[in-house]
Amino acid sequence: MEPLININKQKCTSCYTCIRICPVKAIQIKAGDQYPIVKMNRCIGCGTCITACSPKAMNFRNETAEARQLLKSGKDVAIICSPSISAEFADVSDHRKFVAMLRSLGAKFVNEVSFAVDVIAYKYLNLFSDVKGKFYIMSYDPVIVNYIEKYHPNLIGNLAPLVSPMIACALIMHKLYGKDIKIIYIGPEIARKEEALRFGDAARIDVVLTFPELRQLFSEFSIDESMLEYSDFDPPLGYKGSLFPLSNGIIQSADMDENRLTADIITVEGQQAMIESIQEFENNVKLIHRHLNVTYGNALSGPGLSNQGNKLLKEHLVIKYANRRLNNFFRHEWYNNLQGYLDMDFTCQFRADDQRLPEPDPRKVKEILSQLGRKEDDVIGCNECGYNSCREFATDIARGLVTPEMCTSYAFRNTMNFEESLRHLNEKLALTRKALKEAEENARQEHEAVIQASELNQAMLEKxxxxxxxxxxxxxxxxxxxxxxxxxxxxxxxxxxxxxxxxxxxxxxxxxxxxxxxxxxxxxxxxxxxxxxxxxxxxxxxxxxxxxxxxxxxxxxxxxxxAPEVQKTEVIKRISEVIDKNLEMVQKIGFLMGEGASDIEKMLNSIIEFYNTGKDSTS
Ligand code: SF4
Ligand code: SF4
Structure with a gap:
């Protein structure tokens, strides 16, 4: 199975927005690498990186192929829908048309998760009414569960030991339709895709689709509401569980006290609120003395919806939908159904998966700070890198999570230095080119001179x-x-x-x-x-x-x-040598023999002359 989050390198522009925005530093860039990578063991499935990536290089696992296969398999399929459909499918005139569209896909049963929200809301009501001095963090949002398991493992014991409405709904479906029923969940949170994998057969969900994936299937199956009759959800129907997409929806479902003077639950929503409130809960729970209802807020935003904006409008649509559902609502029937499922086991255990990173060596952080051009105590940064301070940024560089190039001023300085060295290099290159040209010209001239000398040599040799x-x-x-x-x-x-x-x-x-x-x-x-x-x-x-x-x-x-010319020269040369060598002797002989000696010299000279002129000079 593909990882939940993936990056398409063909589309990635290496802007690193995803790295800056990830609340848990699950996206990293390695020194020398161009593209970021998602460390799935650190990811909490919030999907923030996907909505922040404007080139749409980041995406979540698409499970439409599995859904298509299941719907065409001939097996009994139950589709269970999150109440967030009201915020997503404002373009569908009536929820009953929407249900008909789902049945047209091939689902035998179409149920709403709102009923399971009601069940779990009542379970929370019971849990909170008997806390015995313990305070809980509500655990229906998988992003919050992941965050606590990975980054606040000390709070595992404070996570309310209850499954989410999605899992509760799957448990109810298996009880209602039998263990062989195939289940497709449709909802807006991508983290549910991973949550569905955590539970065993009793709560098995075969495919989790987000709304964009569902729209893709409608389009592939050419399903249009105008061609369809009304059809309602299969029972059991939900009551106020339809309000679940709102941050306090689950509290409303069980009519829990929300009066700030008397309520023992604090509700917060959003990325920053999650980080701060959970940290505070860990630090001050004994003073706060309240349960924490915290949600990341993906039920009305995030990449599992077709559009991320207009939160207020979406809230309005959710409330409008809930009101319309309640117009013809049979409360008594709902209450009986609720009682029929409240005795089921919806408890669950959470496990620590500590992903906190150790603190790096302070000397290394100091060194990196100076590399960034910052002093050790000069730590307030520009936030451009996505960090609150240069020290935090330097700490993560030391941990190998990010690279200094994410600091714009560092990158700018480096570019300037680079340009300066490039300019120097270009100048050197120009000088080298000139010298090379001169050397080439010299070499050419020398070569020509060598050729001329060689030709001259050869000509002389030939003579x-x-x-x-x-x-x-x-x-x-x-x-x-x-x-x-x-x-x-x-x-x-x-x-x-x-x-x-x-x-x-x-x-x-x-x-x-x-x-x-x-x-x-x-x-x-x-x-x-x-x-x-x-x-x-x-x-x-x-x-x-x-x-x-x-x-x-x-x-x-x-x-x-x-050779005649050699013989002649050689004889002359050798006679000359004889004359020279024997000159003294000849002179002595001449001295002894008088005129005879000069005759011998004369005779030898005549031989030389003969060879020089080719005729006998004595004749
Ligand atoms: S935000 Fe998107 S384009 Fe930018 S680095 Fe991340 S994956 Fe690449
Ligand atoms: S889904 Fe959330 S936690 Fe996971 S990589 Fe993206 S931003 Fe980080």
């Missing part, structure tokens, strides 16, 4: 006759020139056509292991290898390897010694 390759520490080629590709052979030349410069190719797969080891050595040790000749079959490669970036990038210059 060299020697093969040049640059690799990283994973032996992947970063750059190479055509002379290098040519040294590697045809296969590499084909790859070069697809991937110019063999960029990304694995040097390990392209080069002889002997040369590869030299690259590994240079990359690992950071040394330079200069002009090392390596023979590969018929070929001699002259290899120089040097570090470009230590342990990361190395470059190699490889020359095929068979």
């Amino acid at each position: 060299l006759h020697a093969g040049v390759v640059i690799v990283n520490n994973k032996m992947k080629i970063l750059q190479s020139n055509s002379a290098f590709v040519k040294i590697l052979g045809e296969e590499a030349e084909e790859i070069n056509e697809v991937i110019p410069g063999l960029v990304g190719a694995d040097l390990k797969k392209l080069l002889n292991p002997g040369i590869l080891n030299l690259f590994t050595y240079v990359l690992n040790d950071g040394d330079t290898i200069e002009s090392r000749d390596i023979r590969l079959g018929e070929t001699v490669l002259n290899v120089s390897i040097f570090t470009i970036r230590k342990n990361k990038v190395a470059g190699g210059i490889i020359r095929d010694m068979r």
Whole structure:
């Protein structure tokens, strides 16, 4: 079964009016949550939150489906009606038409609860006439019973041990029509839906409908009074019980003394009156010396009626209805009926269900007060949060029932702070954007320069006759020139056509292991290898390897010694080296051999010239 109160998150605007208005703090908002939740264990079923929720996000459990099912089941159904029908159905011309409408729904019996009001009123009369120094709180209103059980459990013993007229009526119906009769109660208080669940089979009520739900069924069943004949309630009929919706209706029913000089019952009505009078009763019952007739007032207002206003008009309608009923009233018959049921057991027990919350740590409350911008002794608030004081509000924050955001000035301050930090953040963002743009432009220019440098490098590399390759520490080629590709052979030349410069190719797969080891050595040790000749079959490669970036990038210059241009330069270079290295020796030999020495030098220089010009200068 659905809980009594539910919240439709699709409709909820998070205004938190319900939290502020709930008299027992049964609606909570958790830190970080957007939507409130109803703690049903704390709820007393007053329905105030529902009438206060303007987006109509809050509602009570609708039981029309169960009623429809029951009415169509073919089982015997008795509908029992609260006398508040007079205030709700002012649009129905006569109560007998209304009864006919109920019968059209499929009810076999239609009874009024007024008779049970009369019975219970007389039970109160008896109870109050023999109190033996004890004073009672009347227990016919389920909201009051819930409130005392949950928030004033010390007063359980003062709750009059009598069932409500609804339950009394159900007991009478079961006695009258048998235990199998199905009962639908119709009335204005949503708390009756939960009250009906408290009692066993003897008082079983199968469905509780409010007036808006009943109107829904009339509409679904297309029931219109103009199509129907008059039909009256089934007996036993009530007498002054029709006045039950009025705050002192039950007292009037039993003609109890209401004279303020002599009466021993005080009547109060309304949310605030309930809270204050019950607290006072607990504190001062020994001085007050009166019974308390307290009602929340939902019989003429609350979400179980189609409209909540016009209380005076509704009272007038109730009184008018009661008077009209009494026009053709057979008091004697009523009295006999009453006597027939007064000996039934209408007593009941109530049980404490303590929902009072422990006081939180005062240090935490103090901390929260300062968070709210209030001093410890500065506790009178603006009431905007729904609390009488900032301290009460802070106490409930500490209990985890509400959040500081419900305080408008706190929320406003936070919004201001938030806006200020947002402004700072935006400024920072603008600066960061500008810096980013500049960095982007620099990076673009650098990138272009790198590309240009790389193109220039490549162009210069291409001009060299020697093969040049640059690799990283994973032996992947970063750059190479055509002379290098040519040294590697045809296969590499084909790859070069697809991937110019063999960029990304694995040097390990392209080069002889002997040369590869030299690259590994240079990359690992950071040394330079200069002009090392390596023979590969018929070929001699002259290899120089040097570090470009230590342990990361190395470059190699490889020359095929068979290439004519290499041979020529190499011979010149090497002869020059011979000349240089042996110059001293040659000079010594020349000194010893005279003219012969200069002939040797001449001869060697002619070889160099030959290689430079391509013709023999000695001829
Ligand atoms: S009053 Fe209604 S709309 Fe406002 S927070 Fe409560 S449920 Fe949501
Ligand atoms: S029905 Fe009453 S007690 Fe329950 S949550 Fe709503 S306002 Fe609070």
